[in-house]
Each structure stands twice: as structure tokens, then as C-alpha cells.
Amino acid sequence: MMINQLAFGPWLDYTVNGLIIGNIYALLAVGLALIFGVANLINFAHGSVYTVGAYLGWASITYLHTPLPVTLVIVITGSALLGVAIERVGLRALHGSSRIAPLLATIGISLVLDQLVQLFCSPDPRALASQLPDLRIQIGRGTIGTLDLLIAGVGLVSATGLYGFLRYTKLGWAVRATAQDQDAARQMGVDTDRVNVTVFAIASALGGVSGLLVGMYYNSIDPNMSFDATLKGVVAMMIGGLGNVPGALGGGLLLGLTESYGIALFGSSYRNLFAFALLILILVAAPNGLFGRRRDLPPEPMTGTFIARSRPLRLPRALVAGVVLAAALLPLLPAPYLLQTLTTALLSALLALSLTLVAGTVGQISLGHAALLAIGGYASGLLALDCGLPFVWSVPLAGVITALLGTLLVFPALRMQGHYVSIATLGIGEIVTLVILNWTGLTQGAMGLTGIPAPAIGGIELTSVRSVYWLVLVLVVAIALLQTRLLSGHLGRTWRAIREDEVAARSYGVAANRYKALAFGFGAFGAGVGGAITAHLYSYIDYRTFDTTLSILALTMVILGGLGNVAGAVLGSVLLVSLPELFRAAAEYRMLAYGLVLLVLIRYRPQGLLGTV
Amino acid sequence: MDHQAPEAPLLQLDRLNSYYGPVQVHFDLSLSVPAGQIVCLLGGNASGKSTTMKAILGLTRPHSGTVRFAGQPITGLPTPEIVRRGISSVPEARRLFPAMTVQENLLMGAYIRSDARAIGQDLDRVLERFPRLRERLRQRAGTLSGGEQQMVAMARALMGRPRLICMDEPTMGLSPLFVERVLDLIQEINRDGVSVFMVEQNASLALRIAHFAYVLQSGLIVLSGPPGRMLSDARIRDAYLGGEPGL
Numbered sequence: 126m127m128i129n130q131l132a133f134g135p136w137l138d139y140t141v142n143g144l145i146i147g148n149i150y151a152l153l154a155v156g157l158a159l160i161f162g163v164a165n166l167i168n169f170a171h172g173s174v175y176t177v178g179a180y181l182g183w184a185s186i187t188y189l190h191t192p193l194p195v196t197l198v199i200v201i202t203g204s205a206l207l208g209v210a211i212e213r214v215g216l217r218a219l220h221g222s223s224r225i226a227p228l229l230a231t232i233g234i235s236l237v238l239d240q241l242v243q244l245f246c247s248p249d250p251r252a253l254a255s256q257l258p259d260l261r262i263q264i265g266r267g268t269i270g271t272l273d274l275l276i277a278g279v280g281l282v283s284a285t286g287l288y289g290f291l292r293y294t295k296l297g298w299a300v301r302a303t304a305q306d307q308d309a310a311r312q313m314g315v316d317t318d319r320v321n322v323t324v325f326a327i328a329s330a331l332g333g334v335s336g337l338l339v340g341m342y343y344n345s346i347d348p349n350m351s352f353d354a355t356l357k358g359v360v361a362m363m364i365g366g367l368g369n370v371p372g373a374l375g376g377g378l379l380l381g382l383t384e385s386y387g388i389a390l391f392g393s394s395y396r397n398l399f400a401f402a403l404l405i406l407i408l409v410a411a412p413n414g415l416f417g418r419r420r421d422l423p424p425e426p427m428t429g430t431f432i433a434r435s436r437p438l439r440l441p442r443a444l445v446a447g448v449v450l451a452a453a454l455l456p457l458l459p460a461p462y463l464l465q466t467l468t469t470a471l472l473s474a475l476l477a478l479s480l481t482l483v484a485g486t487v488g489q490i491s492l493g494h495a496a497l498l499a500i501g502g503y504a505s506g507l508l509a510l511d512c513g514l515p516f517v518w519s520v521p522l523a524g525v526i527t528a529l530l531g532t533l534l535v536f537p538a539l540r541m542q543g544h545y546v547s548i549a550t551l552g553i554g555e556i557v558t559l560v561i562l563n564w565t566g567l568t569q570g571a572m573g574l575t576g577i578p579a580p581a582i583g584g585i586e587l588t589s590v591r592s593v594y595w596l597v598l599v600l601v602v603a604i605a606l607l608q609t610r611l612l613s614g615h616l617g618r619t620w621r622a623i624r625e626d627e628v629a630a631r632s633y634g635v636a637a638n639r640y641k642a643l644a645f646g647f648g649a650f651g652a653g654v655g656g657a658i659t660a661h662l663y664s665y666i667d668y669r670t671f672d673t674t675l676s677i678l679a680l681t682m683v684i685l686g687g688l689g690n691v692a693g694a695v696l697g698s699v700l701l702v703s704l705p706e707l708f709r710a711a712a713e714y715r716m717l718a719y720g721l722v723l724l725v726l727i728r729y730r731p732q733g734l735l736g737t738v
Numbered sequence: 739m740d741h742q743a744p745e746a747p748l749l750q751l752d753r754l755n756s757y758y759g760p761v762q763v764h765f766d767l768s769l770s771v772p773a774g775q776i777v778c779l780l781g782g783n784a785s786g787k788s789t790t791m792k793a794i795l796g797l798t799r800p801h802s803g804t805v806r807f808a809g810q811p812i813t814g815l816p817t818p819e820i821v822r823r824g825i826s827s828v829p830e831a832r833r834l835f836p837a838m839t840v841q842e843n844l845l846m847g848a849y850i851r852s853d854a855r856a857i858g859q860d861l862d863r864v865l866e867r868f869p870r871l872r873e874r875l876r877q878r879a880g881t882l883s884g885g886e887q888q889m890v891a892m893a894r895a896l897m898g899r900p901r902l903i904c905m906d907e908p909t910m911g912l913s914p915l916f917v918e919r920v921l922d923l924i925q926e927i928n929r930d931g932v933s934v935f936m937v938e939q940n941a942s943l944a945l946r947i948a949h950f951a952y953v954l955q956s957g958l959i960v961l962s963g964p965p966g967r968m969l970s971d972a973r974i975r976d977a978y979l980g981g982e983p984g985l
């Protein structure tokens with residue numbers, strides 16, 4: 126009895142907290158579900174709208190000294206307009222292209238928006254006071270504050286407003302009809318472009334407001350909060366079922382409560398781990414969501430998500446040999462800075478080669494690929510530090526470990542298709558990062574691994590820029606050649622067959638999952654080796670060294686070169702890594718540049734530089 | 739109201755060439771639907787029938803050729819605009835809004851209209867014609883039987899007060915009883931002054947109600963004429979109308 130009474134107060138607080146945060150997630154998820162409904166698109170720019178909303182509120186309070194109601198109106202209007210702009214400028218032109226294209230475009234848009242916020246408002250966190258009297262109502266041993274009530278109120282008003290809109294207005298009917306069958310809606314005379322814009326405006330307004338409310342709740346905002354918001358919104362939406370608006374509401378609240386109780390039981394650094402574990406669980410066990418009645422839609426409507434049919438441009442052998450020779454002779458020039466840059470580029474080429482195999486040849490667009498680098502880096506670093514293994518052993522062993530562990534981790538995603546693969550790999554990547562952060566006993570947690578020995582072969586340390594460059598170059602060329610060989614053989618044909626039509630490939634007796642796993646394993650080995658060498662070069666890595674931004678960057682490289690294209694992956698890495706490096710002044714605009722490159726490519730050259738249609 | 743000559747067809751397709759990517763589906767396709775008539779387009783699988791519907795409704799855009807409706811070119815107009823000019827459709831496989839109720843589906847048919855009172859009256863009138871739907875008004879359309887769905891699709895098309903209804907295989911997958919009912923309904927609708935352009939695989943059914951028919955084969959009109967002539971020509975019957983497809 127005693128214990129119960131003691132614990133009751135905090136538990137009430139945890140419940141209230143879970144519901145409040147859940148409310149925020151619900152606001153995000155409802156917007157994502159609305160957009161998914163009409164546009165068949167997971168909007169990765171949603172979190173950026175949320176951030177922009179928070180900063181709009183901050184700016185109007187700080188500079189215009191607006192009272193709360195006016196702040197809310199400004200944030201709602203501004204975010205809605207931003208949503209309209211995203212749809213009109215970024216996405217409308219992509220109508221009719223494959224469905225992964227707009228998804229990637231929203232990633233590009235989010236990179237651009239985040240960077241713009243950083244440029245205009247500085248990357249540092251800002252305080253965002255709540256503007257509300259700090260009253261707390263005592264309930265039993267727990268308390269509820271005014272801000273809690275405001276958030277609950279906004280959630281309630283939005284939910285009823287949305288319900289009324291969808292059920293009782295003509296445009297609301299059009300939104301529902303479009304979500305169920307876009308072509309049929311057009312044949313009823315519905316202007317689906319207008320529906321799209323409306324939905325983006327509504328969803329973005331909700332997203333912007335939730336950014337503002339979260340900022341006030343924690344009294345802090347910063348430009349990096351976008352990604353987390355997108356992920357949480359996506360998780361909440363998936364719990365409710367893709368595109369299921371009431372489901373998204375429930376999913377948000379459920380996610381908020383799960384996190385809050387999880388924190389109560391295990392501590393706050395596990396918070397995101399719960400969210401992503403829940404995501405993978407849902408994807409595997411209930412891809413239609415927890416509240417989805419048996420839908421009339423197929424469970425995985427996202428097949429055939431290729432950006433563009435592209436055949437690789439045939440490069441003359443002599444040209445390739447010439448370029449490799451030139452690259453090998455480059456260290457003879459006295460240009461250490463160039464060499465260093467190229468080494469970095471070639472290391473990322475290992476990641477790009479891996480991704481182009483998985484995403485391009487087999488058609489599994491992975492958004493968490495950098496996690497493979499992390500596994501490789503940590504494996505080799507730990508083997509060297511804890512077991513004293515020399516570089517020549519720890520690196521290949523790290524590659525093998527990455528291949529095994531990576532394939533094992535991605536296993537649940539292998540039977541998925543299209544968007545589901547992307548979301549699952551994103552989640553798995555995040556889980557890897559979080560495990561590294563929390564498994565302090567093995568990984569030193571947030572401290573990172575320090576003192577990883579420099580690369581050495583046969584007792585001789587490779588200290589010169591030149592020798593490291595050569596080492597990485599040899600590796601890249603070897604893996605690229607091997608990959609080319611594999612692709613031109615039976616294995617390559619099978620992989621492509623799976624990409625083109627998994628159902629048909631299966632019916633010919635191809636064990637698609639096994640072949641996908643094989644591609645993943647091979648790719649993971651290369652990426653793991655890349656991560657391992659990086660770790661030895663840096664001598665220090667932590668859980669943020671290989672983050673999702675890197676995964677996105679790798680995807681951009683691969684698309685730039687031409688999805689599935691081996692030479693293209695190397696070219697894409699070299700261009701994207703070294704160009705910004707060589708124009709040093711542009712360093713802070715780098716993410717902006719990557720975002721724009723991604724957008725321009727998807728719009729104008731989806732087959733990449735080395736692809737032909 | 740109409741300033742055109744009485745013989746001018748309501749709908750006219752003039753030398754359409756349509757493609758999906760590099761694959762050509764229509765080759766100089768021309769046909770017309772005179773006002774007040776039922777015109778059928780017959781053809782086997784993959785002959786390009788549904789694509790003809792899509793071209794009329796603006797869902798695909800032909801590379802060359804024109805579609806005229808009531809004397810005006812409508813090629814390349816957005817679908818909603820074409821619908822607003824008076825063309826309704828009963829798409830292939832019905833395409834109802836599965837999570838909406840029957841009533842909501844019917845009202846979606848009147849989306850282009852804003853005369854609330856007249857819409858209410860039309861709803862009553864449509865329900866008189868399709869009495870079976872009245873008891874199902876609050877049921878989700880996705881849970882209806884195939885025949886009922888066909889009724890909803892036709893009723894929904896009528897709710898827009900169209901001058902022309904385009905139907906894609908309206909009898910597909912229905913039991914013989916429902917097939918009869920659908921054919922009767924099409925004739926009733928037509929008697930009320932709505933022209934009908936109907937795409938069918940089942941030639942002998944379609945020819946029973948059509949005023950005029952075209953036969954499409956691999957994107958080419960290979961034959962056209964009033965149904966009587968088609969049915970009486972044994973050679974034609976064997977080549978194009980015989981061996982009726984099972985579905």
C-alpha cells in the first residue's frame with residue numbers, strides 16, 4: 126500500500142507527460158497521415174516545418190513582442206504557407222514519377238530548410254519562454270501546468286477541427302475521396318492539385334504549431350530538432366497505420382506514453398530506442414498499423430519505387446584504366462591537401478559502392494546505411510584496443526562482422542518493399558546508434574572510442590598522407606572491380622530480376638530474400654571496411670561520427686552517379702566530398718548544397734550523371 | 739442553347755495517337771457519339787478500350803489528334819474541367835470510394851455542382867431508379883457486392899447531371915440477372931436524354947442496346963456500323979464477335 130501511494134504521484138506525472146508529448150507526436154503524425162493519404166508520400170520535410178514553426182514563434186516573440194494568440198496565428202499562417210511552397214515548388218513537378226522520387230525530394234527540402242534556419246538563426250539553441258503564467262494545478266501528488274493545458278487544448282481543437290473539416294466541408298470530402306482513389310476523385314471533378322496544396326497547408330500548420338509548443342515545453346529550440354520530429358511523427362503514424370488519420374492520433378498518444386513510461390523505468394537515454402524498437406515491431410508484425418481495420422488497400426502499396434529506369438553509360442575500358450592510373454600517380458604531385466580530401470572522398474566511396482548495390486541493383490532504398498560504417502568502425506577499433514589485434518587483421522575482421530551483423534539487423538526489412546524498406550532501414554540505423562550510445566560497457570557510450578591506433582602494415586605505421594591514400598585507393602578499386610564482376614554474372618542478373626519484379630522473380634523460384642541478404646552482406650563488408658579504416662585514421666570515433674546525415678549524403682552520391690552504377694558511385698563520392706572541400710568558403714553551405722543537388726537531380730536527371738535512360 | 743448543327747456529334751475523337759512510353763496504343767483512332775445515342779466500342783483484351791476512355795476524360799494525353807465535346811476541343815484539359823463540361827464516367831472496376839458510405843459516394847458524384855436543393859432532389863430521383871441502394875445508404879461502399887457497386891457507380895455518374903456518360907465494361911463480373919438489370923438501366927438513362935459511350939468486351943450484350951458500334955483491334959478501328967449489320971454478317975461475327983470471352 127505504502128509503495129503504491131508513494132509511487133502514485135510520479136506515475137501521474139509520467140502519464141501526464143506522456144500524454145502531452147504524445148499530443149505533440151499526434152499533431153505531427155496526423156499531418157503526415159493526411160499527406161500520405163492524398164500524395165502517397167512520407168514527407169521527410171515535416172520535421173523541418175516543425176522547426177521553422179518554432180523559430181517563427183521565437184522570432185515573433187523576440188522581435189515583435191507578440192502575445193500568445195498572435196504568435197499562434199503567425200506560426201500557423203507561416204507554416205501553412207511554407208507547406209504550400211513545399212508542395213508547389215518542390216513536389217508538384219514530380220507528379221507521375223515513381224513514388225520514391227518525391228520522398229527523396231522531401232529529404233532534399235528538409236536539408237535545405239534546416240540549413241537555412243541555421244544560417245539565419247545560428248546553430249545554437251535558443252530559449253523559448255512559454256508566455257503563460259506559471260501556474261500548476263495539484264492533482265493528488267502530481268501536477269498539471271498551464272502549458273500542459275494549452276498543449277492539450279491545441280490538440281483537442283485541432284482534432285475536432287480536422288474532423289469537422291473532413292466530414293462536413295466539400296473540400297474535406299474531396300480530401301477523403303482523393304486519399305481513397307485519386308483517379309476516381311478526378312473523375313468526379315475534384316481538382317486534386319488543390320486538394321494536395323490544402324493538405325500540405327493544414328499538415329504544415331499543425332506541424333509548425335507543434336514545433337512552437339515543444340519549444341515552449343522544453344524552453345529551448347535548435348535547428349537540429351527537425352530530424353527527431355520527423356522520425357517520431359513517422360513512427361506514430363506507422364503505429365496508427367499509414368495514412369490513417371484517426372489512427373495517427375492514437376499512435377501519437379501511444380508513442381508518447383510508451384516513451385514516458387520507458388523513461389520512468391529505464392532512464393531517459395533509452396527514450397528513442399523505445400520509439401524505434403516499436404517502429405520495427407509494427408513494420409514486421411502489423412504493417413497496417415494497430416488500429417487499421419482490414420483495409421481495402423494492399424498492405425504494401427509502394428512497390429515499383431524506382432526513381433528512373435537507367436542503364437549505365439558504357440565507359441571505355443581505356444578511360445577507366447587511365448583514370449585509375451592518374452589517381453595512382455596523383456601522390457607524386459606535392460598536394461597533400463588534395464590527397465587528404467580525396468582520401469576522405471574515397472572512404473565515402475566505399476559506403477556509396479555498398480549503397481548503390483543495395484539501393485540501385487537490388488532496389489532496396491536504404492536510409493540508414495551509415496550505421497554499417499559505425500559497426501565497422503567500432504568493431505575494428507574495439508578489436509585493436511581491447512584485443513590488441515593489428516590493423517591488417519582488425520579491418521577485414523571488422524568487415525566480416527559488419528557483413529554478418531548488418532545482414533542480421535536488416536533481416537526484418539528484407540521482405541518489405543518500397544517505402545517500408547526505407548523507413549525500416551532508417552529505424553534500424555537509429556537503433557544501431559542508440560545501442561552504441563547506451564552500451565557503455567562495450568562502447569564507452571557518449572565518450573566514444575579514443576586512442577584507436579593508426580593504420581599500420583607489417584609493423585610500419587602508415588603515417589604519410591600518401592600511403593593512406595594509396596591504401597584506400599587500392600581498396601576502392603578492388604571492391605569496385607569485384608562488384609562489377611558480380612554484376613555482370615548470374616548473381617547480378619538475379620539481383621536485377623528481383624528489383625524489376627520481385628513477384629515474378631519469386632515465382633521463377635528465386636529465393637529473393639536470400640539474394641537480397643547476399644547483396645546486403647557483400648555491401649556491408651565494403652562499408653564495414655570503410656568505417657574501420659576511417660576509425661583508425663581519425664583515432665577517435667563516437668556514436669555521432671557516422672550519423673543519418675551521412676546516410677542521406679551517401680544516397681545523394683549514389684543518385685548523382687546513377688543508381689546501381691559502380692563507377693557512378695565513386696564519381697558521386699568524389700564530386701560531393703571534394704568539391705565543397707575545395708571551395709572552402711562554402712563549408713557552412715555544404716548541407717544546403719547537398720540538398721539542392723538532390724532536388725535538382727531528382728527533378729532533372731533522375732538517372733544520374735553516368736546513367737542513360 | 740446548342741448552336742451546332744443537329745447532326746454534329748456530341749463527342750468526336752479525331753485521329754488520336756496515344757502512347758504509354760514508347761508503346762503506341764492508338765493508331766489514328768477516330769469515332770463519334772451523336773447526341774442522344776448509345777455508342778459501343780468493342781474489342782478484346784489490351785486492344786486499347788480503356789485507354790480510349792482515359793483519353794476522353796483527360797487521364798492520359800494523346801500525342802496527336804483531338805477530342806471534341808459539344809463542338810469544343812477538350813484535348814489536354816485537366817480531368818476536373820472535362821467533367822465540369824458534362825462528361826461523367828463509370829470507370830473500369832467501378833472505382834468507388836471504398837471507405838465512404840454509399841450516400842457519400844453518390845454525393846461525390848455531384849461534386850461539381852453547388853445547387854444543394856437540386857442535388858437533394860436528384861439523390862431522391864436516383865434512389866427511385868436504384869431502389870436497392872436506399873437501404874444501403876449508410877453502408878461503406880467497399881463492403882457492397884459487385885452488382886451493388888455497379889449500381890452505385892452508375893448512380894454516382896448520374897448525380898453530376900452529365901450530357902454524356904462513359905462506361906468501361908459495366909457488365910464485367912456480374913451475374914446474368916444483374917447484367918440484364920444494368921443493360922435496362924443504361925437504356926433508361928439514355929431515354930432520359932443522356933448519351934452513352936460504352937466500352938465492352940462482351941459484344942453480343944453490347945450490341946443489344948447500342949445504336950452504333952465500333953470494333954477496336956490493337957488500337958485500330960477495324961469495323962463500324964449499326965448493330966444489326968454487325969450481327970447479320972457471319973464473317974464479322976466469327977472474326978470479332980465469336981468465342982465470347984468468359985469474363
Ligand SMILES: Nc1ncnc2c1ncn2[C@@H]1O[C@H](COP(=O)(O)OP(=O)(O)OP(=O)(O)O)[C@@H](O)[C@H]1O
Binds near residue numbers: 788
Ligand atoms: N498505365 C499503363 N502503362 C503502360 N502500359 C499500359 C498502361 N495502361 C495500359 N497499358 C497497355 O496499353 C494497352 C491497352 O490497354 P487498355 O487498358 O486500353 O486495354 P483494354 O482494351 O481496356 O483491355 P481490357 O479489356 O483488358 O481492359 C495494353 O497493352 C496495356 O498493357
Ligand SMILES: [Mg+2]
Binds near residue numbers: 787788789830906
Ligand atoms: Mg480495359
